[in-house]
Amino acid sequence: MSSKKIFPGDSTNGSSGPPDYVTFKPCAHIQQVLASQARDTVLRNYSLGLKVSLLSSNKEVSYKNLENGTIVDHKKILKLRSKLLKCKSCSNNCGLLFMCLQCSNIGCFKRNHAFNHAKSAGHVFGIESNNGHLYCFRCGDYVSDPKLEEVRIAHINNSNNNVQGLQVYPIETDKKKKALILSDSRAPSLRASRGLRGFVNMGSTCFMSVILQTLIHNPFIRDYYLSGKHLGCDKEPLSCIPCCIDDIFAAFYTMDENKGFGPTALLTAAWKVKRSLAGYTEQDAHEFWQFLLDEMHKADILLLENKTEQNNQKKIENDCPCITHRTFSGELQSSITCSKCRKVTTTIDPMLDLSLEILQQNRKVAGKSLPPIRQMNLLDCLKRFTTPEKLDVLYNCSTCGHKTMVYKQLKIKKLPPVLGIQLKRFEHLSTSAKIETHVTFPLMLNMYDYILHDHDHLDKIETDLTYELFALVCHIGSVNTGHYVCLVKNRDGNWFKFDDSKVTLVSIDEVTSTKAYLLYYIIHDLSS
């Protein structure tokens, strides 16, 4: 699969950062720098960085030679660009590169050279090579400032702006759109809602709607259904859940209708398989996600077995070829270290997503109330998840024979193409409770710090570890009477809020200020 297929129609193509229409929030770090003596240098460097970044790899922008008025070949632009833009540490010139805001360093994101520079030189801002957005390595996210944004917009809008002797202007072309339409095997109607459709709430069924939306807008799942992969199923429609999902895809991508869809068939099929889903009590969206994924796995395995009768069972067990596992499965390594002899015992478990603890707003330790935690970051949750922890129980070490204290540490051994993260907001102890702590999260997530770095296979680090957020589910209200909504990035890179049958365009600010319960990230650069 080429990187362009991640979000076809995305104006900046799959290998670049967030699209151009985005405006980010200022962070304390950038404000501090702009208030200091470094302001002039920073603004000058930002301007320079923008000039280079605007020699974009976007084919829909053409360049005219100002001397003779001829259009400059796109290949020449790319050559010029790759000459100017190279990681100073590894000479890598593809993927995301960051130009330092405070010095002349250029570092790549892929091999963490940009981050290393931020760490060692204390220069925490990088200008993204593809669109001139500013990344703060302290915040782990894109940031902006009204002054910087003014400079950036001026650069983009100023048509007389002379970029390396070239003038920038976009050439209209609908070739890409045509190719997109042709690429869908089901040839959708031109007026089709293209996935932007809500679900009618059929009595506390929002837990189901939000999960369906995250699957409908998941490029892997979408490609699977839209290319007719489940059409070979010969089960009775109302007894096969993936068949019902298939119908939903047809209704969402090939019909002119954009009124809310009533998922009656899926609801009926789901009730048949899982009795506990019946009734009008609010269900947990994460449990429903697991349930749907399992149903998709079972149905797909059946289809694959029918197709290749002699396919040996072993292969399927080790590395399941079904759509669920190809999309979501990864591996988690847990290692137990004996505190006496330091012997490490490791086990590897499959994972479909990560479930992360969040610190409670009102914590009590030994009867004393600790100061409330109003906000934490997803990176903190991931860090806690992968930090060694002393276990409460003593272990009999088989190596040194001592009954002793042990440390346990989790690391991700294999990352999936789509990384699901559950923030454990619900506690079901003697009573059910919901943790309301706001957990901030980055739009681009680098997983480098949380994976297992296998020193025998250093080449593994070469693979891209950057993930891009494309969907999130949030729960509003109390444990039993709440409501689910979800936010999803569509094919064009715009964010939409799905609240039952209501679909609205939302700003990036609204996305990042959401109290997320489930987050779905997709690997940023599939071509690597």
Ligand SMILES: [Zn+2]
């Ligand atoms: Zn590099």
Ligand SMILES: [Zn+2]
């Ligand atoms: Zn620097």
Ligand SMILES: [Zn+2]
């Ligand atoms: Zn910052």
Ligand SMILES: [Zn+2]
């Ligand atoms: Zn089926």
Ligand SMILES: [Zn+2]
């Ligand atoms: Zn499977």
Ligand SMILES: [Zn+2]
């Ligand atoms: Zn031991």
